[in-house]
Structures are given as structure tokens and as C-alpha cells.
Amino acid sequence: MVSINCLCLGKTSFDDTFVVNIANDSDICGSLININNLRISDLKFLIWNKKKATLGINDSDIMDLWKVNIAYNDENKLKHVTTEDDIKKELGGKKLVPILLVKKLFLEQSLVDENIHVIVQLPTAAEPYWNDDSSVYEWIKQFKPNRGRNLLVKTYGKDFKFLQRDDTIKALWKGTVIAGIEARFKYRNVSDKGLHPIPILVGGPGVGKSRFLDEVERLLGQYANESDDEEIRKAFTNMTVINTTYGNGSPAGTMDVNFGAEASLAIRILYEYFRPNHNYGSLEFSHFQSHCYNYSNISSFTLSTALRIIYADVIIQKKQEINSNPLLVLVLGIDEFNKLHDTEKGICKELINAIGGVMCRPPPNIYFIPILAGTIEEHLYDYISGSMHEILPLPLRLLNDDDAIRIGMKMNLFDDKYVRLHPYFRISICDIGGHVRTLEYYYEYFAQKFAAEHKKLKTEKMSKEEKIETAVHNVNIKKIMEFVKQKIIDKYSLELNSHWLTIPLAKAILGFPVKKMDTIMLNKISMSYQELSSMGVVNLVPTEERGEYLIRLPYVWVCAIVESSDDHGMMYLKFMMLRYDEPWQNFEDFNAKFWALRLRLFHLIGYKQIKLKTLFKGADFSLSFPDVEVDLPKIIDIKLYRSLHRYPVTKTYKNNQVKYENMTEVRNGYIDLDLLKEGNIKRYIGCLFFNAPGEVNQELYDKTYEKVAEAMNKAEVKEWVLLFLTNANKENNLSIDNKPNSALVSMKNFQKFYGYTYASRAQFASANEKIYFNSAPVESLTILGFNEEERNNIRLKRKGHPGKA
Template identity: 50%
Template sequence: MSECFCVDIGEKNFSDGFEVKFTDFKVSHLKKKLFCKPSIKNLIQDENEMDIYRVDSKKVDDETNNLQGFIKDDIKNKLNGELMKPKLKLTNCFNTEVMDPEGIHIFIVLNHTGPPRGIAQGPDWSDASSVYGWIQKFTLDRGNRRLVKSFGKNFELYQREDTIGTLWNAIKKRYPYRGEDDKNYHPIPVLAGGPGTGKSRFLDEIERLLRHYIDESDEEIRNGFANMVVINTTYGNGSPANNKDIRFDIRSNSTTNSTNGETSLALRILFEYFQPQYEFVKLTFSAFNTLCNKSKAVDFTLDTALEVIHADFIKQSKQETSSCSPLVLVLGIDEFNNLHDLEKNACKDLIKSIGGVMCNSPAKIFFIPILTGTIEGAISKYITGSMHEPILLPLRLLNDDDAINIGKKMNLFNDEYVRLHPYFRMSVSDVGGHVRTLEYYYEYFAEQKNQKGKMKEIKTDEEKLKSSLYDVNIGKVMEHVKHRIVSKYQLDNFSNSLSIPLAKAILGLPVGKMDPVKKEYVKVENHELGKFLTYRDLVSMGFVNLVPAEAHYLIRLPYLWVCAIAEYSTDPELLMMHWKPMLQYDDPNNWQNFEDFNAKFLALRLSLFRLLGYEKINLKTLLKGAEFSHEFPNFEVVLPETKDIKLYKLLHRYPGN
């Protein structure tokens, strides 16, 4: 909702020169009356570009503080809004005999497709000054919008020292060559990782992290980076990749029929930086994109977009163009994989355009793009194909202390709770440092804590907090989180495909990023590799993380994920194995049962090696992790068939306790 006003409808009204009694007054007459209001007439061309909704007055009162941000769906879903059809009489829409006339509320939704009156149809998209003049006709709301808006949006950022350090070293190394057009001087930073690993969160914090490094640098760097703008765009959320991003370039002066992804990015930059809005109506990126494309925005390039931002920055900071420091423009491009999934050529062409602007940026602009997404392989391949070098930014999982500190900073618990609740500490460890999974964990933890707190009739806030905190059922929290990740990542559909990676993760066997996911005994020719998933594919899908280990990688995934994969696996070969008894979450292995645990663990290792295709195994490899004496024999062990690996329990023990 953008504006609130009252309309007085008397016993007699005039519409199109004819007198209309109130008993005959229709919704169409009301629309004509509303259209005469200047605040409406300035936004639309005629009354047919508006819809009127009847709403529940009580719900309007309940939502008073939230109405400012309401859109059409909110009106329908939260206010019980019903569309008032033009032919209906107003008396049929409201029971005025039993209703207080002052309690009758209607909401107007404008459906115009063109710009409001006073806003030109479009600028000369090849001229930065024309675009800048046009965009200023909107109501502008400059400022970065966070990419992460979910429960974990305020998580304290941890384990990103390597990420920002690698990025800063690349920026600092490139800075002296910012005026050179040699591609070798301009590598493209890429932050790739599975869904939920913290890529968007990193972009949300990038300005703060960079300013810290700038402040710690020498005077030349501090002066050179004095003017900095950070813009985060995305091909997801409210501006998802769609067919408008891959439209073909059909300009009369174009000699190629290539996809024009450059314009889609340029428009996103313009929208995210200025946040243009109509005076009384919310303008979404989709509507803005449609408006721009109606005025032939195909001529709008990345160069021009950067020039527009530069012009506005100089004006807003009240600097002189001739004497100001260069503008450092950092551009985060999130969910780049969505554009790749839609049209690979658009993704490839856009990377070439980005690289070209890095080599030859507009005057007084140092352009720093950061591409993030889940498809490291494809992005790196396209960057290499453009003759630029990709700079892969590391993205590490959180450790247990980081995960606990995040919860403490959110005031969910205190040090005493952490110290006295071992099951809580173990559950955080089982989440495994995966940011999205940790978000699910703390979201449900907070929900349970708040519910318990409301149920307690305790005098002091301190007693209430302590009581509700210790009543949180960690087992239920973990069960809830497990179902969330199974649903989010479709683990039930992919569990059988993950048996080989899971076996290698448990056994600690190294893999290569491009290794096919297959059993050891399966031989494939080079031309057959494409039919197999690679471990890099699994990273892109969000199923595993790869941790460098010398020349190879070790597979890492949260223990809770391991349990979920084992639980949902239906592979007949796996059903005969011994990992389900070992991987049942909330099934404790107490220290008194260490003999049972050792037997189950040995059976599990034998089964996993068999699953991978091993028929013989070195004894020290089989017992990896144990302490060996110098005289310990090291020979090959013949592995039994999976069906022959069985567990037996002693009927009698001595001593009995």
C-alpha cells in the first residue's frame, strides 16, 4: 500500500454526464470516481488499469503496521481480498445495513504496463547521460539490498578469511595494471559451491570485508580505493533468469545472431543500484525489465551501465569529475548458474563481455566482478575459453566453535548451556558446518524455545529463559532438520546415486574433482566418461564438499546427511550392508557397548570396501586409524562377499556386567 485516502459517495452522483442514484451505483462508477483523484490519474492512463478489492476490515486493523509493503497477493491472502467486478452494484458488495460505513475498506491495485505520466517511454540506451536523466524521473531508493533474507540473514560470518584473502590478493595484484588491456592481467574471481554453503552471505558482507583490507593497506591503496561502490545482482530471488535474458540480438547493425546476455546484466545493475520506484506503486525488476525492453534496451551495454553509476556517484558525493579518485565498482553476480541452465551461450557471451570491460573499463572506473554459482566447471571453462584466468575463491565449512558462536550471537543460548548440554554440542557437530543446514537447526531451535517459554508461568525473565532453553528437545530439532534437508535437496531421490561417494567419505579415500562416480572395478573409456557424474558435479548439486588433500580431495558431508542418505537408500545391494545399524541418528553407542560398536564398525568397513569393488585390501588400510606397532604384519586380506558379512551376538558374557 502506497497511499490512503477517503472517498465520499453521496445519494446522487454523476457519471459521464448522467445522474446515478446510490442504489444504482456500480463498481465501474466507483472506478471512474477514483480515477479523478490526482494521485491515481498521474499513474495510469484510464480506469481500466486498476482493480478494486473488498477486504476484511478487522484484518486491515490487525495488519496496520504491515500495509506499507503489501502487494496484490498479500491483499488476497492476508486481508481476504475479493475482486469487485465492474458490473456489480456497490450495495451488493457491502451489507451497509449492518456495517459501519467508516469500517468499509477497499484496496486499489494498479495494473498499468507502461510508465506513469511524467516518465518518458525510454532513453537513448547507448547514451549514459540520457539513461541517467531518464532513471532520475523515478522515485529512487539507493542502497544495497541483502541477497539473503531468510532466518540466517544475520548469521555472524566465519571461515571466510581464505575467501576474502584470496580475492583481495587478486585485486591488489591486478590494480597496477587496471589500464592495461592484456587479458593476462585481469583474472575473473569465481565463488563456486553447492547450494547453502554461504556464497550469497559472503556477497552480503563483501563491502565490509574489503573495507577492512583497504584500511589496513598503504596510502596508495587507501587513496585509490577511497571511492567504492558495491552492487550485488542475482539471477535468482526477485530477478530470476528468464527468456528476456537470452533474447537474440537482432539489431539492424548486428552481423551475428548471438544471445544478448550483456543487456540483462546491465539492466540488473541499473535496477539494483537505483532501486527505481513509481511514486505510489512498487516496481518489481520484472516490470522494470518489461518497461525497458519496450523502449529497445537492447542497445544498453555493461559499459554504459557503469558510466551511469559513475555519474550518479560523483553527483551524490559532490565531487568534481576532473579531480576525483577512480571509482572502484565491485559487482557481485549471484546464482550465475541459473543463466547457464537457461542458455549456455548467453552465459558464455556474458563472460566474454565481462572480461572485455575488465580489460577496457570506462574512464576512471576500476571494475571488479565476482561470479558466484553452483557450477564451477562450466563457469571456469567459459572463463578459460575467453582467455581470462579464473580465480577460484575457497569456501570452507564452518567448524563446531563457529557454529556455536553464531547461536550465541543470536542470543539463543549462553556458555553455561553449551557447557552443560553435551547432546547439544554433538548435534551442532553433526550438522557439519553446512550453513543452510545450520540455519534450519537454529530456526527450529528458536521456535521450540519460544514455544516452551510461552507455556511457562515463571516470574523472572532469567528463570523463564533458562527453563525454556533446557526444555528444547534436541532430538526433535534434528529430526526436523533431517526432513528439511531431504526435502530441499531431494536426498530420497538421489540416495542410491550417493552410495559410492558416501562409502569413500567414510573410508577416507581420496578422489579427484573430475573422477567419475563409479565403483572401482567399472572400467570406462574416455569417450564414456560423459555418462557418469563427477565429484565436481556432486559439489554443484550441494551433496558433498571436497577438501584439498595433497594432489587430491577428501569427501566431506555432515553426519546428519550421511544418516539421511542411508535411511532413504533403497539399493538392494545396500540393504544387505551394515551401515543402516551404524547410521541411525539418535541411536546412542554408549561406552559400555564399545565391543558392539567395534564389531559393527569393522563389518561396515568390510561392506564399504566390497561395495566399491575391492576383493582384497591391505590390512593397515582396512584398519586405518588404528595404532600399529613396528612388528605389525602388513599383508593383503581377502574380503568376504557382502552376503557373507554377518554380525553375531554372544548369548553369555563373563563377567555379566
């Protein structure tokens, strides 16, 4: 007996090989043929007989066999083999003539047992006329279509409640200063490029581009239903959405270049709409593409032809009367356009021109709406501008914190009670900063940890509700955030990219605007903010000033960047300022640390002298505020000190004797003056106090101002300013206009002063937070400074005495 290892043409892995064993006598159509007399035609029968359930042919003679000798180490060669020419050039294959004896080809020559010996080439169907939609339509039917739309998002986030995209769909429908699809509707048959702007979704990985395309059919349907235009309402009842991609599942490659721009997209449209199958299951895109590549005239397949095929099938599937010429609204999403750009830039320009051409001159009875999505903002703008079409940018803002929490609640990960009782959880959500992909990492790991904790309680004598509540309270938020931080570092290659991010990080925290084409120079190499945005490592938020953007970096991202950086300027931040797991700080401590950080960051971006209004950027100023230039303190002098005395002493200091262990001069970033030799004020150190409730009003501010003015006068200091920071949120309660030398930061300008990164932390630090000590998750006590041993003792105490701690 001899064993011949076979592989069908188009398969690219040794996992797809199969073995045909040839016995001394083989049954060929009812006749026993001795191995010495077996011919290639008989070998075809043996192969067909073994695989007839999956080959999809009824006649073994119509397939061709090629003799090859492919070692396992040469498996990569198979990825580029899709045609006869490839078999010859890449594999050195020899086509086997049916009448030749198997003995001479395989028995008299030694075969390597673990190599592939035969490539099986199945016949292709008759080539359609690619510029004839009826011919291609009949051809595609042979693949047993399984119509229906595949989602682009297949990860955990696919189940997120879809929130905060109102401005995105509004821009698509209504337009901006550029016409949206509502305005385009009445000009759909007018071939003027100025009337047909191309909508684009651009942003770094993970901001929600693909998810928007998955939801666009539902969103457009809602807007159409609310339209005052009856013709629009009627037209959009006959809408078809097809989402294609040049990324996962159907990646851009050399075949796209060989096909040409239009055929590359047209093939994807057929594949995504019809979802073709073969006899043994769904047909992968790579196999469908390879099949199309075997046809000599595939390059003549155009976008317009593909759209006409879809139109014909929609009419038939909906049992509409084609003679009535019903209008079809055809929405085409093209995701991961950047991957095509990476493969071949020239083909991108051709494709944009083809898309624009079809928008201006669509096939009869089709309203064509393309939406391009990708990360290459600069290049997309260049391609579209070069086509003389206008660009309709669709904004994709980050989620707000309330929506991020709502998503978790809708997924039944926790309830409102958990959110109220667990401030550490709320802080962690704020630190995610609304970045969709990061939130996906967070909730996916949260769900895994909840399931693990719930499993531990399987044998406990508790009700179902008690088990759920206990399990979710036992989820360790700190570990989740450490996981998320590491995931960000790995996914976005921060260890490689962090050296570009020192200046952007400083400007993000300080709230300095940038322009997209501003560059960071490093070792004579430049990187623009637009490029950093395309990489997904920064988010650019437009300001009111045209062309300027604020850099939005969530707090956990800042921690990840600092941890990954070996920049000397980051060292102090790494060890003293940006430790994710540091305890919650009261408003005074928070601002002391933030002020030290702010001063260091000004140094980092090159300031030695600075105007006061720039130093206090984001604050409100009195009418006579002196905008003079001042010297920044030297880096070595920027340290944190505790006051020797505090007046008045708050109630939490009374009867609070502090015990010290392992005393050092630096505690939590501060130099404790009482630990210095000349200090003797231990009774005031390490005391925990909270932000006292009560409204900050004009009277309180006036008294504070008068105290400062009096103190400065006694100290004979003539040049001074007062920076007043408060969580008061009623603008009309405070006025500093007539108070010379005054600057005010109130709740309304937290984001301007503290920046996107720190605003939420400032809000937590200033809040009159209530901690429900006996019912809050034990982990929440971390933010009050309880160590792990203390938290475990509290947990055990609760377990023995529910409701007490």
C-alpha cells in the same frame, strides 16, 4: 449498471485486477453522461479517476485500453504479456478507439462476470539513448531512486555471525598463484587478459556464497585499511558494492535472452543500485524489466554504460568534484549465475566475454571488480577459460564446530553453561558438520522450540533467568535433528538423488579421494562428483595432492541419505549402523561398530581382497608393517559379537544385576552371546562403563603389544597385526616404529582414519566425558541409554526436588 474488470499491463495475477462500475449516469469532469452515450474516452476517465493515486499520470487520454476476454483458468497467459504485440498475440486483444460507444462494445455483448475485460496500457516515458550514460541517467531518475543495497540472503541465516571466511577474502585480495585484486590494482588500466583473472565462488546450495557477497564490502574495507599501499587505502575509501542475482527476486528468463547478455546484466545493475520506485511503492524487478523491454533499442545498453551511470551518481551523491577525476572502486557481485546458464548457455559465454572486456578496458576512473557466484563449477570454468581470462577460485570451507556454536551463542539462543552441560547438543552440532544451510535449519527450529517452551512457563513463579534456562534445557534436540534430517531430504531431493550416493557415501566415510570428473555409473548413465557438488549433496575438500578431493558428508547428511535410499547395499546400514538416535557408545563399542561398517563399505565399493595399509588407511604404521593383500570376510560373516569374558572386570560390573525384558539375540546391533542357548554369562551383559581417565603412554602401549605378541605366539599364529586406537594426542608420547606388525590411530589422525563423517563421533566416544547428572538437560541422558520413561521420571524428580535426581 455494468461492471468492467480491468488489469494494468505488466500485472500478472487476477489478484491485481480492479472493477470499474458504470452507473446509468456517470460524472465525467462535472457532466452527467448517460450510459447509452458513454464513449471509450469517458471510460478512460472513469478508470483513471478510480486509480489515479497509483497510475502516476495526470491525463486519462494518454493511456490506451484493450478489449480482452481472459478467464481465470488462463491466468498463466498474463506472465508473458508485457507489450502491445503480446496483448495482440497472446490475448487476442483489440485496441479501443476513444470515440467508440461503450454500449456497443460492452453492453450489447454479453460479458462473463469473472473474466478480465480490459487491459490498461499506460504510456512509457521517452526512450533514452541507451549507449549514452547521461541520457539513461536522466531517464532512471523518474523512478524516484531509493539508493541502498538489498541483502541477497533474506532467510534466518542472514543474522548469523560471519565466521571462517578468512581464506576466502584472503584469496580474493592477495590471490593464490593467480593475482588477486591487490595485485590487479596497479594494472587496472592495462588491457592484458593475463593480468585480470575473474574471481569465482562455486559450491552447492547452502555453503555461503550469497552471504559472502553480502559481507564483501566490509571485508574488503578491512583489508584495504591494513594495506601498506597508500594509493590502495585512499582508493577503497571510495568503494561501491552492487550485488545482482539471476535467482530469487530477479530470476533469469526469456527477456534476458531477448535483451542480450550485456543489457541483461546492465538492467540488473541499475535496478539493484537505484532501487527504483513508482507512485505507489517500490518497483518489483519484473515490472522494471518489463518496462525496459518496451523500448526498441534496449539491446544497445552495455555493461560499460551502466558502470559510467553508477560512477556519475556516486560522485554526485558524495558531493565530490567530478573535474578532479576521483577513482571509484566498483565491486559487482553476480549471484546465481547457474540460473542464467539453465536459461540460455550462449548468453553466459557472451556475458563472460563482456565482463572480461570491461576488466581489461574499464570506463575512466573505475577499478572494476566482478565476482561470479554459482553452482555450475565445470561450466563456469569452461566459459572463463574460453574468454582467455584466468580463473581466481575463492574457497568456501565448511564451518568448524566451535564457530557453529559461537553463532548460536551470538544469537542469544543459549549460553556457555548450556553448552558445557549438554553433550547431546554438542554432538548434534558436530553432526551438522559445518554446512551453513543445515545449521540455519537447525537454529531456526531451535529458536522456534525455545520460544514455545518459554511461553509454557509464562505463569510459573520463576525469575526471568530461570525461565530462560528452563526453556532452553527443555528444547528437544532429537526432534530438532529429525526435523533437520527431513528438511535435508526434501530440500535436496534425496529420495530422487540417493541412488547416486551409495558409492560417494562409502568413499566419504572411508576417506578415499576422488577427482571432480570421476563418475558414478548407474543404468548406463553417468554422474560426476562435480555435478553432485553443484547439486549441493556432497562437498569436495581439496587434498594436498593436486586435483584430488575428499568427500565431506556430515553425519546427519549420511543418516538422511541412508534413510532415503532403497539401494540393497544400504539396507544393513539403515537398520544396524546408522540410526541417528542411537545411544552414545564407549570407545570400544564405537570402534567395533565402525570396523564392521568399514568392512562392509569396502565390499560396497568392490573390494574382495585388500592390502593391509589400505584397510587401515589413515593409521600410522611401524617400520616393518606387512603391506600384504588379505581376503575381506564375506558380508554374511560381518557381525558384532560381545566378548564372553572381560578381564579385568571393571568396577561398574560389580553388584550390577541386570534385569532383561523382551530378550532377543540382537541388542543395539550386537549379538549377545549370553542370550544364546549355550551361554550363561548374564552378569557381564548390559553393564555401563565409561572411558577411564589417564594418559596412554609408551609404557602402556609396550605392555599391550607384549601381551598380544605373547598370545599370538601361544596360539601359534604367525601372521597378525595389532591396530591400537587411542585418544592420546601427544605424538611424541608414542612410538610404534620398532614394534613389528603395528598400526596406530591417535588423536592426530582421527580425521584421516575415521573420515570427516565419523571423526567427531570418535572424539566423543573416546572422551573422558563428565555428565553432570543433577543439572544436565534430561535429554542428554539419552546418550547414556536412558529411555523416555526413565528420563520423564528423572524430570519429575528434579521438579519436586531441585538439585536432586
